[in-house]
Amino acid sequence: SASGPNGHGPNGHGGPNGHHGFGRVARKEDARFIRGQGNYVDDIKLPGMLYGAILRSPHAHARLLSVDTAAAEAHPQVRAVITGETLAGLNLAWMPTLSNDVQAVLATDKVRYQGQEVAFVVAETHYAARDALELIDVDYEALPPVVDARTALDDGAPLIRDDVEGRTDNRIFDWEAGDAEQTGRVFDDAEVVIAQDMLYPRVHPAPLETCGIVADMDKVTGKLTVHTTTQAPHAHRTVYALVAGLPEHKIRVVSPDIGGGFGNKVGIYPGYVCAIVGSIVTGRPVKWMEDRSENLMTTSFARDYHMRGEIAATRDGRIRGLRVEVLADHGAFNGTAQPTKFPAGFFHVFTGSYDIEAAHCAVTGVYTNKAPGGVAYACSFRITEAAYLVERMIDLLAAELGTDPAELRLRNLLRAEQFPYSSPTGWEYDSGDYPRTLRTAMDIAGYDELRAEQADRRARAADAREDGPLMGIGISFFTEAVGAGPRKHMDILGLGMADGAELRVHPTGKAVLRISVQTQGQGHETTFAQIVAHELGIPVDDVDVVHGDTDQTPFGLGTYGSRSTPVSGAATAVVARKVRERARIVAGAMLEADPEDLEWTPGRWIVRGDPSSGATMQEIAMAAHGSLELPDGVEGHLDATTVYNPPNLTYPFGAYIAVVDVDPGTGKVTVRRFIAVDDCGVRINPMIVEGQVHGGLADGVGMALMQVMAFDEDGNHLGASFMDYLLPTSMECPSWELGETVTPSPHHPLGAKGVGESATVGSPAAIVNAVVDALHPYGVRHADMPLTPANVWRVIQGRPFRT
Ligand code: MCN
Ligand code: CUN
Structure with missing residues (x-):
């Protein structure tokens, strides 16, 4: 049911949650939260x-x-x-x-x-x-401690893990993906090659609880x-x-x-x-x-990836190859969370959204004297680092070629007819229409006018030596791989990543759904009830969602990597459809018709072509628990269970555009505008999706401009309070401008893809690209996060301003 972008329209029939399915349904859980009656x-x-x-x-x-x-x-x-x-x-x-x-x-x-x-x-x-x-x-x-990962493998570096017999250095693993030889050949005969070192600093999910x-x-x-x-x-x-x-x-x-998780x-x-x-x-x-x-x-830090990216292209802007080397700082114990076979998580999806001939990445993990337990903070298993890397490399290439970064992206983005797309590092993207999404973002932004305004300001600054703010425009386009995952491809500590779901329907047609995923603020009590309501045609308020208690719910691997909707959401649709099929048999007995001759209209099984002869889900539920004679071999009641093993991950994507003003006197960056067009397939609750995107965009402002877990040379932690580790507030955030496109996932029963981490993954690169773009007249090619006033100011010192 690929309904319009907004599902079945705001609040539908009856009171807000008398709504029978998808749409902007008010969050059920807020009844207790806004009264201060949450139970933490x-x-x-x-x-x-x-x-x-x-x-x-x-x-x-x-x-x-x-x-x-x-x-x-x-x-x-x-x-x-x-x-x-x-x-x-x-x-x-x-x-x-x-x-x-x-x-x-x-x-x-x-x-x-x-x-x-x-x-x-x-x-x-x-x-x-x-x-x-x-x-x-x-x-x-x-x-003596090892504080800088770049010295962890030096001769004579202090050995951190002497508890492990036979260990002689601080290397945890070497891992690679892609085709090194083929990529080498592409680089050898490339017309343009650019390389850049960059750090994705150590940050923290910092939930309020x-x-x-x-x-x-x-x-x-x-x-x-x-x-x-x-x-x-x-x-x-x-x-x-x-x-x-x-x-x-x-x-x-x-x-x-739970008062926020974010992977923590x-x-x-x-x-x-x-x-x-x-x-x-x-x-x-x-x-x-x-x-x-x-x-x-x-507790769990995030990122801490020292990356060296190389990009190969033709003079006229066709990207041909991408190569990355990563030094990953995992702290004192390797406690990162990711599927067992992938020590760098899903970092190797780093060719991102582009049609690239050849790619290779090599990741080395090292121990340092820092806290363990990485990957947390809305990362889709290290896709945050991957998306940041490729989006910075594309902007570096655009600057080198003198091409507009939007133009360069449009020339290289995967085209709609290439899906399902097999990436050079072994992923199969399910669906997408990337150029359409980028064009939608450019339209909302008024991209050409923004570039014209920027050119005008730069010219005036050069002529009149004006000291006004420098304007920058930054784009990022990201593709995520979320919904881990297919049992044949992944497990965590040997546990397969399929999720169970159980659905009971009481005699009066009220339903109880039991799931294994755990909401931390994402609104599952509402959206999962909406899925059941959508499939059974009953009001959202008639569905209770039970979760967060292993004695009361079926087994499943939990909420992270934006997997709840792709995996447990699919399980919920499947189990509800099972209930609906059981209801069809009961309805056949009630209507004295062959179940095969019945058709489903929302909320009712009717005799095909005769809406006057039918039974509602409530009537069927009562009959299923009553004295109605059922055909031989048919059990009473309507309850059902299922286990959903996803056939593939889902690949949500999006196009983001940031507009910033940088004060060259102080280095202070202001995010003037931020346009985010997300495509997460069919949206169950567009309002909740937008809330997820708002939160993730704020995360991006935090990481790009404010946050780093810093250490001094003795290994003392310098960010142990919110005085030192800064959280973005509404003061630092613009009023977000959202758009959407809807490309359903072909393999998800509802056509939905995950969205919970999209904006955190996609937004930092847009902001950094915008700041570097603003600093272009100073000849700045790259600057590492966080782009605090001090860091930005330092980058431009001693550099002449030239347009
Ligand atoms: N949704 C929807 N339609 C879609 C996709 C999602 O209506 N096409 C809804 C879902 O039904 C769900 C919410 O959006 O109510 C997020 O869904 P999903 O993308 O499946 O992500 P998860 O529920 O698995 O949430 C995990 C994700 C992660 S990994 C981090 S980290 C993060 C995030 O969610 N932590 C959060 N968002 C957060 N939001 C809050 N408030 N608090 C956190 O700790
Ligand atoms: Cu990587 S943070 Mo979320 O997957 O819980």
């Missing part, structure tokens, strides 16, 4: 609950000589002090990471980054636990219940089962309301394991909540 982990208070706090390393790299806990244990309110030694006795000092490495839960031998977990105190109150941390006496022998857990081990039943901030409850349960040796049916993971809540952190052990040791529930600095210093 830190709101949970269990009888007898204790509080945990973590002692953390002040050093980036040091040998642990001794940990004296006697004074802390003597504190009247302290119930337990757990150290690495305690955990080693339980065989829990180390835990597996999402990348098949191991990570220290509490340090036993060395500390390997500032903020690493050293001891865990459990006390009657949060304050007592914190106070007792100061009574623990730790003796460290400081070691930090990470936390309430662990409750019931010694009588042997059942462990954890309430926790997780984007993937079922995956966490399986990892706990494997780590702790507990059977899965004795573990219940509950994820209540995919992994399992040492504090979670400590709280569980704390509950086992004390026999009481234990709560542990991070504070802001702990969240910024120790």
